[in-house]
Amino acid sequence: MLNGFINIDKPSGLSSYSVIRKLKPYLGNSKLGFIGTLDPIASGVLPISIGFANRLSSEVNSDKKEYIAKGIFGAATDTYDSEGRITGNANFDHIHQEDLRTILNSFMGENLQKAPIYSALRVNGRRMYDLARDGIDVEPRIRKVELFSAELIDFDLPFYQIKILCGKGFYVRSLINDIGKKMNSLSHMVGLRRTLSGAFPIESSVDIKKAQNKLDKNLLADLIIPPQDILSGFKMVNIDDFGLKKILTGTSIKLNINYKENDKLAFLDDSNNLVAVGLLIDGMGVPKKVVKNV
Numbered sequence: 001m002l003n004g005f006i007n008i009d010k011p012s013g014l015s016s017y018s019v020i021r022k023l024k025p026y027l028g029n030s031k032l033g034f035i036g037t038l039d040p041i042a043s044g045v046l047p048i049s050i051g052f053a054n055r056l057s058s059e060v061n062s063d064k065k066e067y068i069a070k071g072i073f074g075a076a077t078d079t080y081d082s083e084g085r086i087t088g089n090a091n092f093d094h095i096h097q098e099d100l101r102t103i104l105n106s107f108m109g110e111n112l113q114k115a116p117i118y119s120a121l122r123v124n125g126r127r128m129y130d131l132a133r134d135g136i137d138v139e140p141r142i143r144k145v146e147l148f149s150a151e152l153i154d155f156d157l158p159f160y161q162i163k164i165l166c167g168k169g170f171y172v173r174s175l176i177n178d179i180g181k182k183m184n185s186l187s188h189m190v191g192l193r194r195t196l197s198g199a200f201p202i203e204s205s206v207d208i209k210k211a212q213n214k215l216d217k218n219l220l221a222d223l224i225i226p227p228q229d230i231l232s233g234f235k236m237v238n239i240d241d242f243g244l245k246k247i248l249t250g251t252s253i254k255l256n257i258n259y260k261e262n263d264k265l266a267f268l269d270d271s272n273n274l275v276a277v278g279l280l281i282d283g284m285g286v287p288k289k290v291v292k293n294v
Contacts, residue, residue: 026215044194
C-alpha cells in the first residue's frame with residue numbers, strides 16, 4: 001500500500017483537483033488528496049497525500065503558510081481577484097510606497113477577516129462559491145486569522161507585490177481587497193504563489209510533468225515523502241510484530257519509554273513504515289488513526 005506525500009509545484013490555470021486527476025493514472029488504486037487547496041489562479045506548493053497520509057491532514061497541516069501575491073490598485077472584483085467581475089473603480093494616484101508599507105504593517109497579528117463570498121467555505125452544507133454562482137445572497141464569513149510577517153517587495157503603480165507568512169484559513173485575496181480600502185482606493189489580486197505550506201517548501205517541490213515522468217519510470221521513491229518525516233512534534237515508536245498486530249486492531253500497547261503523558265506518537269513497523277498515530281496515556285500507546293490493508 002502506497003503511503004506518503006508528493007510535494008507538487010502547481011502551475012496557475014489548474015485546479016487542485018486537476019492535479020490529482022493528472023497523477024491518478026500512475027498511482028493505481030491509491031486514494032489521493034491534497035493539503036490546503038490552491039485556487040486555479042494560484043501556483044506553488046500543493047502537497048499531494050497518498051493512501052494513509054490522507055488521514056493525517058490535521059497532523060501535518062501546519063499553521064504557517066508563505067505566499068507571494070501581486071495586486072493591482074484601481075478596481076475591485078466580486079471574487080477579490082482577476083477571475084471575477086469588476087464591481088467598482090477608484091483613483092490610485094495618491095498612493096505612495098511608504099504609505100503602503102505602513103498600511104501593510106497594520107494587518108500584522110490576529111485580526112478578523114471577511115472571507116470572499118466566492119470561497120470553498122461551507123454554509124448549511126454547501127460551498128459559498130456554489131451559492132454565489134446560483135445567485136443566492138451569501139453573508140460573508142468573518143473569521144479570526146493571523147498574519148506573522150508581511151513585506152512589500154515591489155511597487156510600480158498600479159501594481160504592487162507582497163510576501164507574507166500567515167496562519168491557516170487566511171485568504172490572501174481578502175488582504176489585497178482590504179489593502180485597497182485602507183489606501184482609500186480599490187484593489188484586487190492578479191497573481192499568487194505559495195512558497196511554503198507547513199513542512200513543504202517550494203525548494204523541494206516538483207512540477208507535474210517531472211512527477212509524471214518519474215512515476216512513468218516507476219521512480220516513485222524519488223518523489224514520495226514518508227509521512228513520519230512530516231509529523232512534527234511526534235515521538236517515533238518502533239514496535240515488534242506482536243505490538244504491530246495489536247496496534248492494527250486499535251488495541252493499546254504497554255510502552256516502557258520516557259515520554260510525557262499525552263505525547264503524540266507515531267508507530268513504525270520493523271521496516272520503518274508508519275502504521276498508526278496516537279497518544280501516550282497512562283504508560284500505554286493508544287492508537288487513534290490506524291493504517292488499513294497492511
